[in-house]
Amino acid sequence: MRFNLTKEFIDQTKTAIAANDADWLKLNVLDLHFADIAEILHPLTNAEAKFVYFLMDEDQQSEVLMELEEDVRDRFLASLSTQEIASQLENLDSDDAADILGELSDKKVQEVISLMQDDEAAGDIVDLLKYKDGTAGSLMQKEFIKAKIDWAIDRALLELRRQAEDVKRVYTIYVVDDSDRLMGVLSLKDMLYSKPKTKIADIYNEKNIISVKTNEITEVVAKTMDKYGLVSIPVVDLQNKLVGRITIDDVVEFIKEEADKDFQMASGISEKVEHSSSVWKISRARLPWLIIGMLGGTMSAHVISGFEEQISQVTALAFFIPLITAMGGNVGVQSSAIVVQSLAKGSDIFSNVFKKVGKELLVAILNGVLLSTIIYGIGILFEGAKLAIVVSLSLFTVIIFASVFGVLIPLGLKKFKVDPALAIGPFVTTLNDIIGLFIYFTIGVYLYKF
């Protein structure tokens, strides 16, 4: 029932295109689901993709266009004339059309808009382009179904049939008053089972209607839809007039992007990059963290140089430098990871910081005792009792410190409105390196009685 793209199929498709074999393509490609067609277009050249694309009807074209991956779509659109782009946009949902225009130059946007035949569609798109990126306004679409509160069901059905032509997926009908203010919602199910003369006012649901304002940020939109379990949410302007709706697919996209961003930030990558980004962009995204890491390394060097005298007497002290720094880093990252996740989920974990730190301390003591016992055993075999004690004691101390810092640093960043995911990156590791080394050599100095 589901299509699986094979290399053979792509080859067959390419051969059919080369032979101008529209019949084969209609039979084998155009009958597929639009998501599958998009997958087939990905490995084709622009010219080949264009050939297949213009065999499809308008509805199919717009669905397939939105299924293409962003870079493939950009490449493909760049190969179309302004006139062709304009006619493609007319068949898209307004939010998708605005997204596509957002990727073009200002000059090209003007040209495309002026070439659009459908004034209403063009107006909707222009309107959406006004909203700031990352707000509900920029995410919403103008296609939704609304009914006036004083209509009867039969009148509503007539009007809705007209509206429904433009709306691909109908989840909910929004009920508005004469000035377009959102009053409530009505499900298709309710309409289906009401008598023709029933007034909407008598059957609509006015309780606990959840909506967002146009200037709400995407994160709030996502959290609201998640909390209230909605597949679409109405968007109202500052006067509570209904201006659009946001559907769950856009929000799922956002959730995934956020997770990606956190993951990259925790890995020390400061800009959103993809595998396909340019070498220059990838380098630039990584550089800030590497420079911080390098300055941290220089400071570590400075700390160690303060103990030059001792190292020259007991060279073996240098052997365990990487163990101490690595363990400080690992422990710090582990304990900050959970704090960062709780913060991302919106938990109010400031409420009892002391309890959290206390718990981390218990975990740290448990793991610290175990690990420092093991390293003591290894140390004795390797380098004798004295160094074993130094390494084991410092490892324990470093684990305790790193755990506590791991909790406090993301909380501190959050307090200062900095993304706490930063904490997991080189930031925590670098800081723990420096503190860990200081602890290690100080304990060394003390025990060796230098």
Add this chain to the structure above:
Amino acid sequence: MRFNLTKEFIDQTKTAIAANDADWLKLNVLDLHFADIAEILHPLTNAEAKFVYFLMDEDQQSEVLMELEEDVRDRFLASLSTQEIASQLENLDSDDAADILGELSDKKVQEVISLMQDDEAAGDIVDLLKYKDGTAGSLMQKEFIKAKIDWAIDRALLELRRQAEDVKRVYTIYVVDDSDRLMGVLSLKDMLYSKPKTKIADIYNEKNIISVKTNEITEVVAKTMDKYGLVSIPVVDLQNKLVGRITIDDVVEFIKEEADKDFQMASGISEKVEHSSSVWKISRARLPWLIIGMLGGTMSAHVISGFEEQISQVTALAFFIPLITAMGGNVGVQSSAIVVQSLAKGSDIFSNVFKKVGKELLVAILNGVLLSTIIYGIGILFEGAKLAIVVSLSLFTVIIFASVFGVLIPLGLKKFKVDPALAIGPFVTTLNDIIGLFIYFTIGVYLYKF
């Protein structure tokens, strides 16, 4: 329009409960959205929560119950009698009921099932409990709307009205043949605009119907729904008989959990833990990585001890150990992060490994030249030209090596069916430490002509 929970409101609620003030609660709490009511129940004691809970009608109870956070719900259910649990389950969607039973002991499950009045509901739940965790069967619900292909619209409307009572959100009507085999889908919109005598066979959509089998794993279900942009997907058994549907809310939950898991694994935490997990569970989840890190540190110590002679001659060589290991780790994590993400998205990035490694090499050379120039400058100020050359040259070499390993290790793990997110944890960092130190001291030996 949206409710914001304040501490005052909770205090007022507690006071009202203490005073048995059902009227206040009905007016101020029970009229809220069920997601908000759940939020109010969280900080209450079990006894208080029970008081509010049993003021609600059945529908409200089931909605609120499913909105509670898992640990609060478990605690709350534990305070109910088996009889009370049984009657709660009858109002839940079958998948939710099965989830709740999944958390009880086998003995209690038997008791609860035997106490349920509604045999059909009990049968549905027992059926769902048979499916293995993590498959489509365990995720689906038995509540969906189906119509026989040979019905006329008016007959269908009648039957559907009966079915629709049990189904909370109707997205799609599934069309089946006489043996319940899935033939296609029908939208409510289409039904709304068809004449009463129209046959379903004439208006239903039979093209490109996407379904999943009961034994499909959750990841495939999520990817399929995502690819085809579905808010619900029908589930069929091995004979293609329609047995359930999965709705998008369950899948969004899964996507978020996967992102969390990857994030934790990359942070060196091997089991799924929450901020609220026990000290013992948190310790255990972290220990495997810490032990690997410690063994790695011991191996680093071994590498360095091989150069004991040289360090005792030029103690300053020890100063830059942390810089070399930290930079190897940072670069390795950065370059593996993007590979891990591409793999998680299902990209086929094995297709041109050489191109990917080539790109990483370019990025590494770009950043490497810049960073080793800077460290050369710093090194000269600190420790003189010779050590500056050693540090600068090794930093460059380490950056190159770590970048290439960062790409190859996750790809290698994936080849051997191990989760590539492992690569980002202590694994890559530890390996890079050892290789980096070896490079550093080898270059040192060569340049100092020991």
